[in-house]
Amino acid sequence: MVVTLWKKLFRTIKEKKAQYLAAWILIVISSTLFYAFTAAGANLVDNLDSFYQTNNVEDANFIVQKSLTKPDQMEEQLNLQLEERLSVDVSMKEDTVLRLLNETQTINTYSVIDGTKLQSDQDILVDQGYAKVHDLSIGDHLELAGENFIIKGTMAIPDYIYPLKSTSGFLKNPDAFGVAIVKEDVLDNWANTHSYFSVQFNQDNKEQFKKILNENNHVLQWVDKQDNNRITFIKGDIAAVKKMGESLPIAILLITLVIILILLWRLMKKEYVQIGTLYALGYNKREIIHHYLTYASMLAISGSIVGTLLGWLLMHPLISVFAAYYNLPVLTTDPHLGYLLISLLLPLVFFVPLTYILVRRVLNIPPVILMKGGKVKTKVNVFERIVKLRNLKFTKKFIFRDILRNLPRIGFLSLGVMFATLLLLMGFITKDSMTYLISDNFKEVYHYEYEYVFNQLQTEPPQSGQVASSVPAAIETKDGDQSLVVTGLKPGNSAIQLTDMDGNRLKFDSVIINKSLADKLDIKQGETIEVTSQLSNKTFSLTIDYIADSYLGDMIYIPLKQFNQLNEYPKDSYMSLYSDKELSIPKGELASKSLTNNMVTGFEQIIQPLNYGIIAIALVAAVIAVIIMYILISLLIEENSYKISLMKVLGYNERTIQKLMIGYNIWFVILGFLIAIPVTLVSISAFLNSITAEMNITIPVKIDWINIAISFVVILAAYYVTILLNKRSLKKVSMHEAINRSTE
Amino acid sequence: MEKLLEIEGVNKTYQSGLSKFQALTDIKVDIDRGEIVVILGPSGSGKSTLINAIGGIDRVDSGTIHVDEKDIVSLNDNQLVHYRREKVGFVFQMYNLIPNLTVYENIELAANISKSPLSIDELIDAVGLIGMADRFPRELSGGQQQRVSIARAVVRKPELLLCDEPTGALDSKISKEILKLIQQINEKYNTTVLIITHNQAISAMADRVITLKDGKIESNNLNERPVEPERIEW
Ligand SMILES: Nc1ncnc2c1ncn2[C@@H]1O[C@H](COP(=O)(O)OP(=O)(O)OP(=O)(O)O)[C@@H](O)[C@H]1O
Ligand SMILES: [Mg+2]
Numbered sequence: 001m002v003v004t005l006w007k008k009l010f011r012t013i014k015e016k017k018a019q020y021l022a023a024w025i026l027i028v029i030s031s032t033l034f035y036a037f038t039a040a041g042a043n044l045v046d047n048l049d050s051f052y053q054t055n056n057v058e059d060a061n062f063i064v065q066k067s068l069t070k071p072d073q074m075e076e077q078l079n080l081q082l083e084e085r086l087s088v089d090v091s092m093k094e095d096t097v098l099r100l101l102n103e104t105q106t107i108n109t110y111s112v113i114d115g116t117k118l119q120s121d122q123d124i125l126v127d128q129g130y131a132k133v134h135d136l137s138i139g140d141h142l143e144l145a146g147e148n149f150i151i152k153g154t155m156a157i158p159d160y161i162y163p164l165k166s167t168s169g170f171l172k173n174p175d176a177f178g179v180a181i182v183k184e185d186v187l188d189n190w191a192n193t194h195s196y197f198s199v200q201f202n203q204d205n206k207e208q209f210k211k212i213l214n215e216n217n218h219v220l221q222w223v224d225k226q227d228n229n230r231i232t233f234i235k236g237d238i239a240a241v242k243k244m245g246e247s248l249p250i251a252i253l254l255i256t257l258v259i260i261l262i263l264l265w266r267l268m269k270k271e272y273v274q275i276g277t278l279y280a281l282g283y284n285k286r287e288i289i290h291h292y293l294t295y296a297s298m299l300a301i302s303g304s305i306v307g308t309l310l311g312w313l314l315m316h317p318l319i320s321v322f323a324a325y326y327n328l329p330v331l332t333t334d335p336h337l338g339y340l341l342i343s344l345l346l347p348l349v350f351f352v353p354l355t356y357i358l359v360r361r362v363l364n365i366p367p368v369i370l371m372k373g374g375k376v377k378t379k380v381n382v383f384e385r386i387v388k389l390r391n392l393k394f395t396k397k398f399i400f401r402d403i404l405r406n407l408p409r410i411g412f413l414s415l416g417v418m419f420a421t422l423l424l425l426m427g428f429i430t431k432d433s434m435t436y437l438i439s440d441n442f443k444e445v446y447h448y449e450y451e452y453v454f455n456q457l458q459t460e461p462p463q464s465g466q467v468a469s470s471v472p473a474a475i476e477t478k479d480g481d482q483s484l485v486v487t488g489l490k491p492g493n494s495a496i497q498l499t500d501m502d503g504n505r506l507k508f509d510s511v512i513i514n515k516s517l518a519d520k521l522d523i524k525q526g527e528t529i530e531v532t533s534q535l536s537n538k539t540f541s542l543t544i545d546y547i548a549d550s551y552l553g554d555m556i557y558i559p560l561k562q563f564n565q566l567n568e569y570p571k572d573s574y575m576s577l578y579s580d581k582e583l584s585i586p587k588g589e590l591a592s593k594s595l596t597n598n599m600v601t602g603f604e605q606i607i608q609p610l611n612y613g614i615i616a617i618a619l620v621a622a623v624i625a626v627i628i629m630y631i632l633i634s635l636l637i638e639e640n641s642y643k644i645s646l647m648k649v650l651g652y653n654e655r656t657i658q659k660l661m662i663g664y665n666i667w668f669v670i671l672g673f674l675i676a677i678p679v680t681l682v683s684i685s686a687f688l689n690s691i692t693a694e695m696n697i698t699i700p701v702k703i704d705w706i707n708i709a710i711s712f713v714v715i716l717a718a719y720y721v722t723i724l725l726n727k728r729s730l731k732k733v734s735m736h737e738a739i740n741r742s743t744e
Numbered sequence: 745m746e747k748l749l750e751i752e753g754v755n756k757t758y759q760s761g762l763s764k765f766q767a768l769t770d771i772k773v774d775i776d777r778g779e780i781v782v783i784l785g786p787s788g789s790g791k792s793t794l795i796n797a798i799g800g801i802d803r804v805d806s807g808t809i810h811v812d813e814k815d816i817v818s819l820n821d822n823q824l825v826h827y828r829r830e831k832v833g834f835v836f837q838m839y840n841l842i843p844n845l846t847v848y849e850n851i852e853l854a855a856n857i858s859k860s861p862l863s864i865d866e867l868i869d870a871v872g873l874i875g876m877a878d879r880f881p882r883e884l885s886g887g888q889q890q891r892v893s894i895a896r897a898v899v900r901k902p903e904l905l906l907c908d909e910p911t912g913a914l915d916s917k918i919s920k921e922i923l924k925l926i927q928q929i930n931e932k933y934n935t936t937v938l939i940i941t942h943n944q945a946i947s948a949m950a951d952r953v954i955t956l957k958d959g960k961i962e963s964n965n966l967n968e969r970p971v972e973p974e975r976i977e978w
Binding site for chain 2: 003004005007008011012015273274276277278279280281282283284285366367368371
């Protein structure tokens, strides 16, 4: 481009620096968020994958009734790896469980995060989260169930990378639960350990393997990797992070694109005469298009470069935070060239085509008409004609006329406010929905304090507590297998309380499916499904009687009697007990014991960082809201500067002018806010569905009215900040303009 | 004398909505190189339409406009751009300077796309703007702005200088100075000058006076004794 035109460009930007700076900041925010989140997400996935790979994550784990007699033979025969693992839950303090696991040789091996490897039988490595919460450091002595250990450091293992007490849990709580690794000998000599096997398949022969296992043994428990929340949860979380990192910046870019189109259109309209003059001077279309396109491309390129740099800087702490949160071992970070390039080029790719079309359109106007300042728009738009204003007071009439004449700009103002509100509400809704899911829904459904799972089928009636039995199962769908848990309960069971969607209490003398699973299977009352037990490989059909208002886990509840029949278990046998108080059951008989209370406190811990996240999102939303409103209102002032100038000459003061020309925008801010509420609810449920599709929960969308009120206050505050910022530009409109129009 | 401009059978109609308006009807004019031509006529008579067509920023419906024996009516858009760069300088009633470029840069804007422009500094002095190179248009009076506009038009040594009411917004004293400047340029570079005006008096300085009415040529006369601009009776 010709040097002199560059000067014009820079000076124009300098004159309108606030507007261009505002648009530029939006681009920077967008690129920063895009690169930081997608690259951090990708790096975390990479590191997780390589961790799983190098540490040989299991494909499944299982418990059998009798120990395997010839594991080596099976390994060879079926081309797979098997490794037995011993575990025992000990307690360090009251209400905390530290699960001791033996060091493994082939599957689920550990990585030291900090410290040294295990050497002697006294050595112990603890998971990082637990160590942090309980203030454990290298060299500390630990007494566990009478045995003495010395802490050698912290570690990570693939099958407890997300340390959940149960494979179907979903809230980690390092306060109450952690894992530790000790030498194999230590657990060999320990009383009451319980044992399970991990398996890694080299070929697709899982079913064959299970069949062989069931031939002269019983599989009591089988958990596939993809159903093991300890292994899959992090990926789900990271996927959500990445999705946020992709969709949010693109939405910001779209908004920015519209803003830049408005700015450019406005600029060119003002410069019609200049463009015509450039033609007359012998500049050609290409040179002029290039000039105006440069406004957009310069903003895009400089914004994306700065944004990507900031994104790169932000990515590292982000990875560290996530790595610390998930106890991932030390990570390598890769710039992820693909995301880097997208981050650098996306704004350009977004802006250039549409600005090109816009500029082209303006330049199709013949030069002679451009020289006259464009065709004078004498056309009155339809609305202006339809609406009869004669009977209104002057101020009202004036405001109505202004609104009618500025409909597109006002529409965009509402849209921008809607977007900012959407962002704000999204944070709140996520939190409110999670809170509902746990505090309300969880407490409504689960009415027991302790859950005991035996390591063998029990046939003797218990002294206390309510009996139940569960098997992991699967349902074939067109998108592959959907896993679930089938639980048998006595009809009078009150430890688990379910209501149908209308709030009526359900009895356990029928087949009940919970809402979470019903939604995923798209199933209705009265329909029949084929369910295959993962333990026995038996398939049976169940006809759904009721759908329960519960979202935790993917569950079907059937009468215990029917459960035992279907699974060919002894009549009246059971596997687990629910109880309000602690029961004295010998440890050796138990596969697990869990406290409901721990889940709730765990949840409260998880929600804590979310609160900071919401504050951060609210800030970004408020900044975006201010920027959008600022640009639109300053444009409004600019477009009407002649009118404003004339009003000043006629003796109106600034306050009256402000009331007449700007004040009405508040109604469209409010309109945008109101529209945002339903829009957010719809889009967020789509978003939550897409991230929980892989997890065994559904998050119902809930929002607290208080939070809507807070969002409203934030948006209003942003509006008044905008008005304040624009006071100056209103003041700057000079009375000369009305007197001496032709200078510009 | 050598002919520079030969206009033959030019017609132009404007279409606005359903109604057609004949702005130029069967125009035929020849203009010699180095002439100063004043075009007179009432408002709406088609003066600007004609001069814009000659300058290649507007198109006509029929007829030919030969400049240096080349018909510009048959040129395509790109060739027209080239023609404007090579041969034409425009001066407008409202000066049409770029407000955020300085005097120097406004002239540079035209010089940039020319192969052998005049020296901008010398030109600034020549048009009487000594010491004002770094001022912005809003810091200049109307007459000074028009001087910039003239400098911008002539920096590429055009063969045709087209002035659409160059003094329309100026008082008589300043107007005479501007006309004097135009005349000097005409003498110095042998530039052919077309001046549109409402002001009958200006025709006194012309070599040729053309009068338009309702899109037709009403008269086309040579002026045997052109006077110096400063001696025009306003
Ligand atoms: N774009 C257009 N569309 C329709 N009609 C037009 C257009 N431009 C000019 N006209 C009409 O063509 C006629 C000639 O216009 P032109 O601008 O050439 O007049 P003029 O002689 O330069 O007048 P003035 O002295 O007022 O500048 C006028 O009647 C005008 O209304
Ligand atoms: Mg005219």
